Amino acid sequence: MIHIAHLTKQIPGGPKVLDDISFRADEGEFIAVKGASGSGKSMLLRCLSLQVSWTSGKYTFEGKEIPTQSLLGKFKIRKQVAYLEEKPTLYPGKTALKNVLIGSAAQTTLVRRVTGMVRNDDYMGAMDMLEKMGLLDKAHQRGDKLSGGEKQRVAIAQALVHGAHVLLADEPVSGLDPHSAEAVLRDLKALCKQQGVIVIAVLHQGDWAERFADRIIGLNKGKIVLQVNGRRLTEREKMLL
Numbered sequence: 001m002i003h004i005a006h007l008t009k010q011i012p013g014g015p016k017v018l019d020d021i022s023f024r025a026d027e028g029e030f031i032a033v034k035g036a037s038g039s040g041k042s043m044l045l046r047c048l049s050l051q052v053s054w055t056s057g058k059y060t061f062e063g064k065e066i067p068t069q070s071l072l073g074k075f076k077i078r079k080q081v082a083y084l085e086e087k088p089t090l091y092p093g094k095t096a097l098k099n100v101l102i103g104s105a106a107q108t109t110l111v112r113r114v115t116g117m118v119r120n121d122d123y124m125g126a127m128d129m130l131e132k133m134g135l136l137d138k139a140h141q142r143g144d145k146l147s148g149g150e151k152q153r154v155a156i157a158q159a160l161v162h163g164a165h166v167l168l169a170d171e172p173v174s175g176l177d178p179h180s181a182e183a184v185l186r187d188l189k190a191l192c193k194q195q196g197v198i199v200i201a202v203l204h205q206g207d208w209a210e211r212f213a214d215r216i217i218g219l220n221k222g223k224i225v226l227q228v229n230g231r232r233l234t235e236r237e238k239m240l241l
């Protein structure tokens with residue numbers, strides 16, 4: 001469970017880009033974040049993934065508060081909270097399976113990334129996860145030969161195999177064709193429901209948030225202006241974003 005209370009991010013000598021943000025995310029929840037360009041969506045995900053520190057407020061992860069500057073706190077949740085980029089960076093010359101096994105830069109040690117060393121018993125877990133993501137037939141295809149949607153699903157499998165309980169995804173389906181976008185979001189939703197993973201995804205474009213999220217959080221100028229259960233937003237609600 002994630003609990004954020006009064007989180008604020010002030011850029012030194014600049015604007016307050018997150019202003020008094022409070023919400024909680026429970027196991028198995030799919031939360032979509034919407035808001036216009038510059039409203040603070042990416043900054044929120046970067047704070048939650050500990051890439052940047054926040055100025056004030058409380059961030060509690062599975063019952064333990066993470067102090068904003070704590071290296072130990074970061075280390076402890078580094079594997080459990082995965083940040084998925086809009087365009088995942090895979091090792092182009094390595095297969096989907098090998099990419100899953102080696103893991104993302106944020107989740108695995110440098111030795112393992114450089115040598116590509118994996119334990120034999122990890123293979124089964126990686127193949128299982130690729131199967132769950134509908135990619136069993138692509139397991140031996142090179143990273144650079146996968147489509148955008150397939151790369152995104154490999155990145156999700158990678159994060160989960162290496163212990164992520166929370167996936168923070170910044171525009172995970174922008175740039176994908178509607179069919180691939182739908183497949184990625186369907187897989188993410190299934191992971192929430194079947195494995196209790198928490199997904200917090202920036203889904204500003206189109207109606208993906210309305211169709212897939214359990215809850216929609218709307219940001220405007222760094223503030224939460226909308227928090228509703230996943231459903232079609234009214235015209236009035238859309239005007240708030």
Ligand SMILES: Nc1ncnc2c1ncn2[C@@H]1O[C@H](COP(=O)(O)OP(=O)(O)OP(=O)(O)O)[C@@H](O)[C@H]1O
Nearest residue numbers: 011014015017035036037038039040041042043044
């Ligand atoms: N390091 C920084 N220094 C100053 N301002 C920053 C910095 N990082 C972000 N900002 C500002 O914070 C605000 C929120 O940025 P953020 O990237 O979170 O927006 P966003 O909602 O994700 O936008 P987009 O949809 O365009 O990606 C923006 O006004 C941005 O200019």
